[in-house]
Amino acid sequence: MRDWDDLRHFLAVARAGSTLGAARALGVNQTTCARRIAALEAATAMQLFERRQAGYRLTEAGARLLALAERVEQEVRALEGALEAERRMLSGRLRATTNESIANAVLTPFLARFREAYPRIRVEVTITDRALELARGEADVALRAGRQPEAVGVAVRRICHLPWTIYCARDYAMRHGVPTSRAEIGGHAVIGGEGSVAKIAGVRWLEEAAAGVEVVSRSGSLTNMTAAAVAGIGLAALPCMIGDREPALQRCFPPVPGIGGDLWLVVREEARGVPHVRAFLDSLVADLAAVRAMLEGTAPGRD
Numbered sequence: 001m002r003d004w005d006d007l008r009h010f011l012a013v014a015r016a017g018s019t020l021g022a023a024r025a026l027g028v029n030q031t032t033c034a035r036r037i038a039a040l041e042a043a044t045a046m047q048l049f050e051r052r053q054a055g056y057r058l059t060e061a062g063a064r065l066l067a068l069a070e071r072v073e074q075e076v077r078a079l080e081g082a083l084e085a086e087r088r089m090l091s092g093r094l095r096a097t098t099n100e101s102i103a104n105a106v107l108t109p110f111l112a113r114f115r116e117a118y119p120r121i122r123v124e125v126t127i128t129d130r131a132l133e134l135a136r137g138e139a140d141v142a143l144r145a146g147r148q149p150e151a152v153g154v155a156v157r158r159i160c161h162l163p164w165t166i167y168c169a170r171d172y173a174m175r176h177g178v179p180t181s182r183a184e185i186g187g188h189a190v191i192g193g194e195g196s197v198a199k200i201a202g203v204r205w206l207e208e209a210a211a212g213v214e215v216v217s218r219s220g221s222l223t224n225m226t227a228a229a230v231a232g233i234g235l236a237a238l239p240c241m242i243g244d245r246e247p248a249l250q251r252c253f254p255p256v257p258g259i260g261g262d263l264w265l266v267v268r269e270e271a272r273g274v275p276h277v278r279a280f281l282d283s284l285v286a287d288l289a290a291v292r293a294m295l296e297g298t299a300p301g302r303d
Contacts, residue, residue, distance in 0.1 A: 004076055007069045009036035010048065014066050018055040091120035092276030097132045098125075098143040101222045102263070105241045106295070107143060110287045117283065121276045129196055134268040140277055141268075141284075145239075146261040155272055159263040159288050163255035163297045164202035167243040169232040170250050178252050179235070185209040189234030195220035202237035202259040210235075240297025255297055263288075263295060 012022035012033070019033040026033065037056075041048050048062035058066060098107050103125065111123060132138035135153030142149075145162055166185070168178060179185045185206070192215035193203040207215065216234050219225045222242065229236035230248045239260070243249050265285065271277045293299040 004072065006036055006040040006043070007072055009033055010040055010065070011069050011073060013037055013049065013056050014058055014062065014069075017057070021055075092274065093122045093124065094141060094271070094277050094280055095124045095126065095139045096141045096143075096280075097128060097139040099129050099145070100127050101239065101242055102143050102145060103127050104223070105245065106288065106291065110284060113287070114280065114283050118276070118279060121280065123280065134266060137268070139268070140271040141280065142264075142266040144264045144266060146264075148262070149264055149266050151266075153269050155267050155269055157265045157267075157285075159265055159285075160292055160295050161260055162263050162295060163240050163260040164205075164237055165240060165243070165255045165297075166206060166235050166252040167229050167238050167246075167249045168235050168252055169230055169248050171248075172229075172232040172234070173250060175232075178250070180253055182209045185235065186211075186213055188213070189216045190214075191216065191225050191228045191234045191236040192218045193220065193225065194218045197222060197225070200237075201261070202239070202256070205256060205259045206235065206237040241295050244294065244297060244299060 009022065009026065012025050013019055016022045016025060019030050019037065023030040023033040037049065044065070046061040046065070047059050048065060049056040050059055096107065107125065111125070114121070114123070126132065126139060131144065131149070132142065133151070134140065134142060135151055143159075148158070149156055166179070168176075168188075176188060179188055186209070188210070190206060190210040190213055192198065192207050193200065197203060197220050198207075198218075217225075217228045219228065222238065225236050226238060226242055226246060226249075228234070229238070229243075230246055235252065236243075237259070238249075240251075240255060243251065265281070265288075267277070267281060272281065288295070
């Protein structure tokens with residue numbers, strides 16, 4: 001015997017009478033289902049099914065295993081139910097912080113799902129470009145982009161790379177064309193930054209590439225810069241996780257090396273072992289893994 005997943009596939013085939021029916025019930029492909037059955041038969045050294053043209057039929061050994069597998073299934077479901085009840089009872093308060101761009105792209109959608117799973121955990125979010133001091137108790141958890149955060153009293157985990165490139169509106173591209181390299185940016189209208197946004201590597205890179213060209217719009221907000229690009233005002237440097245999510249925008253060229261940063265998960269050392277904070281961290285890490293292609297700008301269909 002290997003694991004519960006093999007038994008789960010066995011039960012599905014026994015009930016459906018075929019690997020095709022079982023695959024549909026489990027949401028997997030037929031090849032995976034057939035491979036699981038073959039692996040289970042090899043592990044148990046028993047033929048569990050007769051393969052017939054009409055489908056799979058249990059052998060005597062398979063029928064005996066079916067009774068045992070159904071008992072295991074009941075125990076697994078009981079355990080899952082108990083764990084679900086325990087999880088939903090978990091309660092507490094935690095404070096999370098990030099900037100507006102990461103909040104809109106990642107944290108806010110995650111929180112909607114997290115609240116469904118953990119209704120008694122209260123998450124308070126502070127959206128700010130200022131790096132709150134977790135070690136001093138200003139927040140418990142932070143998502144930060146850029147260089148690795150350095151601070152005493154916190155644990156830091158790298159999530160992934162966040163690439164940047166240059167975007168323009170599709171209608172802008174139809175009217176003015178699209179630069180395909182840094183050298184071609186000079187003939188285009190440019191959206192620049194101000195304040196802390198002007199210091200971001202990608203924003204600086206675009207303004208330096210467009211030296212001598214009038215910057216037609218400036219903003220201290222990446223969200224507003226995105227809106228300006230969508231409106232067709234000019235070119236904007238944006239992280240792929242923002243630009244790729246806007247149907248009205250297109251990439252001018254692939255992500256530019258050296259102007260991106262990394263995404264970091266930071267947690268206050270004193271808080272990370274607390275059960276409800278641990279549940280939040282584990283759930284967030286799993287959610288970030290699920291959207292990794294979006295964060296890294298590798299999702300299918302990007303031009």
